[in-house]
Amino acid sequence: MSAVTTGPDTTTGAWWRSAVIYQVYIRSFADGNGDGIGDIAGIRSRLPYLAGLGIDALWINPWYPSPMADAGYDVSDYRSIAPEFGTLDEAAALVREAHEHGLKVVLDIVPNHTSDRHPWFQEALAAEPGSPERQRYLFRPGRGEGGDLPPNDWRSVFGGPAWTRVTQPGGIPGEWYLHLFAPEQPDVDWTSPDVRADFEKTLRFWFDREVDGFRIDVAHSLVKAPGLPDLGPDVDTSNSMTDRTDHPHWDRDEVHQIFRGWRAIADAYDQPRIFVAEAWVGRPERLALYVRPDELHTAFNFDFLRAPWRAAQLRATIDTTLAAHAEVGAPPTWVLSNHDVARHASRYARPQSERAVHALQDLLDQPADLALGRRRARAATLLMLALPGGAYVYQGEELGLEEVEDLPDELLQDPTWARSEHSDRGRDGCRVPLPWSGKEPPFGFSPEGAAAAPWLPQPAGWRALTAEAQEGDPESTLELYRTALHLRRGLAALGDGPLQWIDSPPDALHFRREPGFACLVNLSAEPLPLPPGADVLMTSEPLDRGGRLPSDAAAWFSTEGS
Ligand code: GLC
Numbered sequence: 001m002s003a004v005t006t007g008p009d010t011t012t013g014a015w016w017r018s019a020v021i022y023q024v025y026i027r028s029f030a031d032g033n034g035d036g037i038g039d040i041a042g043i044r045s046r047l048p049y050l051a052g053l054g055i056d057a058l059w060i061n062p063w064y065p066s067p068m069a070d071a072g073y074d075v076s077d078y079r080s081i082a083p084e085f086g087t088l089d090e091a092a093a094l095v096r097e098a099h100e101h102g103l104k105v106v107l108d109i110v111p112n113h114t115s116d117r118h119p120w121f122q123e124a125l126a127a128e129p130g131s132p133e134r135q136r137y138l139f140r141p142g143r144g145e146g147g148d149l150p151p152n153d154w155r156s157v158f159g160g161p162a163w164t165r166v167t168q169p170g171g172i173p174g175e176w177y178l179h180l181f182a183p184e185q186p187d188v189d190w191t192s193p194d195v196r197a198d199f200e201k202t203l204r205f206w207f208d209r210e211v212d213g214f215r216i217d218v219a220h221s222l223v224k225a226p227g228l229p230d231l232g233p234d235v236d237t238s239n240s241m242t243d244r245t246d247h248p249h250w251d252r253d254e255v256h257q258i259f260r261g262w263r264a265i266a267d268a269y270d271q272p273r274i275f276v277a278e279a280w281v282g283r284p285e286r287l288a289l290y291v292r293p294d295e296l297h298t299a300f301n302f303d304f305l306r307a308p309w310r311a312a313q314l315r316a317t318i319d320t321t322l323a324a325h326a327e328v329g330a331p332p333t334w335v336l337s338n339h340d341v342a343r344h345a346s347r348y349a350r351p352q353s354e355r356a357v358h359a360l361q362d363l364l365d366q367p368a369d370l371a372l373g374r375r376r377a378r379a380a381t382l383l384m385l386a387l388p389g390g391a392y393v394y395q396g397e398e399l400g401l402e403e404v405e406d407l408p409d410e411l412l413q414d415p416t417w418a419r420s421e422h423s424d425r426g427r428d429g430c431r432v433p434l435p436w437s438g439k440e441p442p443f444g445f446s447p448e449g450a451a452a453a454p455w456l457p458q459p460a461g462w463r464a465l466t467a468e469a470q471e472g473d474p475e476s477t478l479e480l481y482r483t484a485l486h487l488r489r490g491l492a493a494l495g496d497g498p499l500q501w502i503d504s505p506p507d508a509l510h511f512r513r514e515p516g517f518a519c520l521v522n523l524s525a526e527p528l529p530l531p532p533g534a535d536v537l538m539t540s541e542p543l544d545r546g547g548r549l550p551s552d553a554a555a556w557f558s559t560e561g562s
Pocket of ligand 1: 339
């Protein structure tokens with residue numbers, strides 16, 4: 001077996017081509033000061049855990065000052081830290097300490113919209129229609145008599161119209177402003193030179209503080225069609241996974257020019273900084289445009305996340321992803337969960353359709369077999385970590401956490417819940433604070449004797465899933481992740497590079513990575529024999545007595561001897 005002892009190549013700047021990036025949802029990761037909300041102190045205290053897991057980098061969700069109308073994706077100051085999360089000095093210490101642990105740090109930049117409390121929006125509200133202050137946003141007069149109707153038919157992703165009308169001094173109804181998300185998240189106008197210059201300043205501000213890169217929030221929405229034309233009838237405007245290439249606000253071609261400028265800024269640093277795009281686009285070829293050589297480095301591959309647990313669909317997704325990325329020479333990425341979707345252990349616990357799942361939360365209406373979901377999730381992890389390119393791990397998936405589906409209505413905080421008139425419970429179920437240790441809540445999330453309870457309640461059943469409970473148990477999901485991540489690091493075949501499929505029964509996935517590695521995933525109902533001579537490195541479930549790979553399980557093996 002050919003093995004190297006180092007991780008991804010960090011000397012040539014290409015670490016990101018193979019990296020496993022761990023998503024820290026800061027509010028729910030670890031609470032250092034006992035207020036029930038995760039913070040920078042909490043992350044710093046858990047750096048040894050993160051380094052021990054075998055990941056390469058952290059991506060931290062927005063930690064900037066924010067009224068938290070959308071959990072920090074409504075930023076009121078891009079170059080500071082929210083007091084509930086810490087201070088700029090603590091942020092600097094975290095970056096330094098993470099680097100000492102060999103971990104890179106990626107932040108989250110939100111360029112489509114600011115908070116309505118951002119000084120710019122406050123200035124715009126105070127200014128006249130047509131003023132330079134208003135031109136940083138998308139203010140328009142209403143339609144119809146007295147301008148009572150929104151300027152066009154666009155809908156907010158969170159439900160309801162994408163427009164809100166402002167009130168002029170004296171209580172007179174005024175213009176409308178665009179918000180593709182909540183009304184507290186007004187969209188900025190990317191044709192404004194102020195907007196461009198200020199985001200570039202923000203990039204440099206954090207790059208100068210040794211931050212290694214940015215995840216770009218809704219990267220595909222920044223540019224709107226001139227004149228803001230109607231979508232017209234029969235279009236589900238809240239769904240960006242559209243095949244349309246002429247959509248008035250999703251995935252417009254003009255957006256790429258912005259990112260070319262950002263790439264030049266990143267490349268000007270000695271250790272080049274990196275970007276990952278959050279772009280929910282309809283086709284892999286469209287996604288590949290974001291990762292052309294002079295643009296962003298990587299993009300989340302949501303097709304993989306949306307694929308059902310079925311061999312044919314997974315294989316098709318893998319093939320189209322690899323082909324599209326090969327066209328532009330970019331490494332693909334693989335992701336199963338994040339803070340916006342139902343956790344994959346719970347998704348896979350449901351009957352699997354034959355089609356990609358668009359509304360992942362809708363799956364939760366179906367009956368669940370959580371043990372099966374967890375088993376499939378473990379197999380999916382070995383699949384994901386064996387595929388070419390980089391991968392993302394969402395905090396808590398390494399503990400096998402499920403979606404918390406029974407949060408009390410009155411505690412739900414995601415704006416989706418209110419904006420959908422309580423028809424969509426939103427994303428809080430995947431954002432519940434992590435269980436670290438102990439037998440009861442807060443399970444070590446907050447320090448001993450903390451005054452406040454975690455901001456969302458943790459299920460009592462998580463006592464069996466704490467990091468402490470799983471530590472050292474070879475059958476635990478935590479140890480599965482550790483073993484896989486460390487093996488992946490040591491195997492020259494994994495990370496960036498080619499993949500060759502090997503013939504297999506229709507309900508299985510079997511591929512080879514050179515030198516000397518293969519992965520077999522059994523999605524059928526029956527056990528599957530391993531290929532002759534397979535030297536097993538690890539499996540997601542124990543092999544059966546006949547040495548066969550059981551249903552809904554995956555194996556990694558060396559092929560050097562075969
Ligand atoms: C992205 C974020 C999501 C947020 C939205 C608006 O999709 O991941 O959490 O609500 O953008 O900023």
